[in-house]
Amino acid sequence: MDNLLIARVFSEIGDLLELKGENPFKIRAYRTAADIVGQTGERVADLADAELRAIPGIGKTVAAKIRELADTGQLAFQQELLEEFPSTILDLLRLQGVGPKTVARLYRELGISSLDALETAAAEGRLRGLRGLGAKKEQLMLRAVAEYRRREGRFPMPDVQDIADALAEHLRGADPDLQVTPVGSLRRGCETCGDTDLLVAGTDLAILERFAAYPGVDRVLGRGETKASVLLTNGLQADLRLVPSESLGAALQYFTGSKAHNIALRDRAIQRGLKLNEYGVYRLDTGERVAGATEPEVYAALALPFIPPELREDRGEIAAAGTDTLPHLVSRGDLRGDLHAHTTESDGRADLDAMAVAAREAGLEYLAITEHSKSLAMANGLDERRTLAHARQIRDADARLDDITLLAGIECDILPDGALDLAEDCLAQLDIVVASVHSAFSQEEREMTDRLLRAVESPVVDVIGHPTGRLLRRRDPYRVNIEEVIGAAAAHGVALEINSQADRLDLSDAHARLARERGVSVVISSDAHATNAFGLLRWGVVVARRAWLEPEHVLNTRSVEALRAALRRNRN
DNA sequence: GCCGTTTTCGGCCCGACTGTTTTCAGTCG
Numbered sequence: 158m159d160n161l162l163i164a165r166v167f168s169e170i171g172d173l174l175e176l177k178g179e180n181p182f183k184i185r186a187y188r189t190a191a192d193i194v195g196q197t198g199e200r201v202a203d204l205a206d207a208e209l210r211a212i213p214g215i216g217k218t219v220a221a222k223i224r225e226l227a228d229t230g231q232l233a234f235q236q237e238l239l240e241e242f243p244s245t246i247l248d249l250l251r252l253q254g255v256g257p258k259t260v261a262r263l264y265r266e267l268g269i270s271s272l273d274a275l276e277t278a279a280a281e282g283r284l285r286g287l288r289g290l291g292a293k294k295e296q297l298m299l300r301a302v303a304e305y306r307r308r309e310g311r312f313p314m315p316d317v318q319d320i321a322d323a324l325a326e327h328l329r330g331a332d333p334d335l336q337v338t339p340v341g342s343l344r345r346g347c348e349t350c351g352d353t354d355l356l357v358a359g360t361d362l363a364i365l366e367r368f369a370a371y372p373g374v375d376r377v378l379g380r381g382e383t384k385a386s387v388l389l390t391n392g393l394q395a396d397l398r399l400v401p402s403e404s405l406g407a408a409l410q411y412f413t414g415s416k417a418h419n420i421a422l423r424d425r426a427i428q429r430g431l432k433l434n435e436y437g438v439y440r441l442d443t444g445e446r447v448a449g450a451t452e453p454e455v456y457a458a459l460a461l462p463f464i465p466p467e468l469r470e471d472r473g474e475i476a477a478a479g480t481d482t483l484p485h486l487v488s489r490g491d492l493r494g495d496l497h498a499h500t501t502e503s504d505g506r507a508d509l510d511a512m513a514v515a516a517r518e519a520g521l522e523y524l525a526i527t528e529h530s531k532s533l534a535m536a537n538g539l540d541e542r543r544t545l546a547h548a549r550q551i552r553d554a555d556a557r558l559d560d561i562t563l564l565a566g567i568e569c570d571i572l573p574d575g576a577l578d579l580a581e582d583c584l585a586q587l588d589i590v591v592a593s594v595h596s597a598f599s600q601e602e603r604e605m606t607d608r609l610l611r612a613v614e615s616p617v618v619d620v621i622g623h624p625t626g627r628l629l630r631r632r633d634p635y636r637v638n639i640e641e642v643i644g645a646a647a648a649h650g651v652a653l654e655i656n657s658q659a660d661r662l663d664l665s666d667a668h669a670r671l672a673r674e675r676g677v678s679v680v681i682s683s684d685a686h687a688t689n690a691f692g693l694l695r696w697g698v699v700v701a702r703r704a705w706l707e708p709e710h711v712l713n714t715r716s717v718e719a720l721r722a723a724l725r726r727n728r729n
Numbered sequence: 730g731c732c733g734t735t736t737t738c739g740g741c742c743c744g745a746c747t748g749t750t751t752t753c754a755g756t757c758g
Binding site: 216416 | 730731732740741742743744745746747748749750754755756757758
């Protein structure tokens with residue numbers, strides 16, 4: 158059973174226990190378990206009991222429940238809880254301003270268990286009789302239901318970055334020197350964000366006014382002395398927090414999170430006789446403030462080096478920092494080439510020369526041109542004859558152009574049975590072959606896994622492109638045992654791609670980290686279809702950083718000569 | 730439910746804002 162499925166079950170149990178009014182720490186234990194399972198690269202269902210128990214946060218009970226889910230496909234405990242509350246009630250918990258206490262009361266006292274029922278009851282004014290609920294709250298709930306229906310959940314991180322940039326620019330309209338820093342999941346580089354948080358140093362309340370007056374604001378959710386929350390017309394919630402400059406570092410640390418990282422950090426503070434909150438680090442005995450103005454200062458007060466935001470998930474980064482063994486994360490400047498790009502020869506929008514020049518201007522030393530292959534007729538894919546002719550053109554262009562090396566490649570389709578779309582002797586004449594799945598997405602897991610394994614085993618395949626095929630918010634990953642694919646990639650020296658397209662980010666951070674652990678090289682590719690697409694590489698770099706990747710783990714940080722030597726076709 | 734170099738019981742992070750309950754509970758991050 159898939160990790161995400163198991164994570165979803167634990168998360169739902171957390172919600173149901175909360176409705177029951179269970180011990181909050183028990184609820185937290187299930188939510189933590191959901192996070193851990195969701196962020197684990199290898200399948201927890203395949204782990205032995207001892208291995209499961211070795212994961213911090215997974216104890217005897219949760220391990221047994223994972224086993225039960227893996228063996229039977231369901232969980233009796235979850236079924237029992239669902240007999241107390243209908244599953245439709247869980248939608249109500251997702252409403253803005255509505256929490257478990259309210260939902261439980263709505264259900265017990267009015268029998269409301271669905272969005273529809275809540276909407277009807279609120280419209281009829283039947284809620285205001287309940288303790289703690291007035292006419293105003295009733296209206297808020299009606300609006301929350303409408304908003305829930307309109308929005309599609311979380312937003313891809315690259316989109317949220319654009320939104321945050323625009324908001325920051327608006328805020329700086331009053332003061333060009335104003336420091337506006339995005340925090341929260343965006344700063345950590347999470348692949349999707351449920352909202353955007355911005356931090357500003359100072360005490361000038363006018364900035365909160367300016368924030369609330371941003372043209373993209375649909376309505377103001379709340380505004381106080383230190384914080385304002387708004388809902389943007391695109392459905393994203395944005396929060397602005399105003400913090401005194403002497404507390405800026407502590408606030409940056411606090412609001413960047415993650416929650417799990419902060420809890421672990423506070424625990425470390427307490428062990429050292431200190432207290433950490435969003436205003437600073439304080440001695441527990443005297444209350445004296447010992448740090449808070451800058452983030453490095455906050456970490457230093459806890460005897461830690463600065464921890465890059467992308468690592469702050471409580472996945473071992475605090476221990477690594479404590480022993481000074483944090484990874485030296487790859488950055489955009491380390492990338493010397495791009496190994497996945499299209500031109501007008503298949504479905505790109507710019508010709509070969511234009512793409513080459515744009516890559517050079519993006520600071521790249523080499524670019525692999527990898528058109529689609531013939532089975533992708535919709536994208537004007539190339540057959541063997543065109544592939545070899547195009548390779549000649551690429552090599553001619555390479556000889557003609559200065560300061561950029563062009564590699565003749567192909568993005569070859571992996572056919573439903575795992576065979577490659579082009580003949581092996583053709584593929585062998587190229588500099589690099591990226592193999593990808595673009596069809597028959599609905600295959601069963603075994604069939605899809607075997608399909609990818611067959612491609613990995615082919616001697617002419619160097620890289621597997623967007624290995625899980627997901628499209629954020631639009632298409633789930635195809636059913637594949639990615640751990641098996643990673644194992645095979647390790648055995649055959651095949652690299653796996655982190656595709657930087659904003660709606661792909663595929664491999665995910667968890668899978669990329671697993672690839673690192675299994676000794677598989679990664680490439681960070683733009684999958685560019687236009688001259689402005691090399692900028693997308695920044696998103697792939699964010700994923701790689703969240704996966705703890707260092708330059709040495711990423712093939713396209715190498716010189717073109719070293720890259721060629723490292724490709725599977727040139728090994729052995 | 731998890732955890733343990735003060736440990737197998739008794740803890741588990743902390744503060745702001747809102748609406749309504751005039752002193753606070755619920756929600757959120």
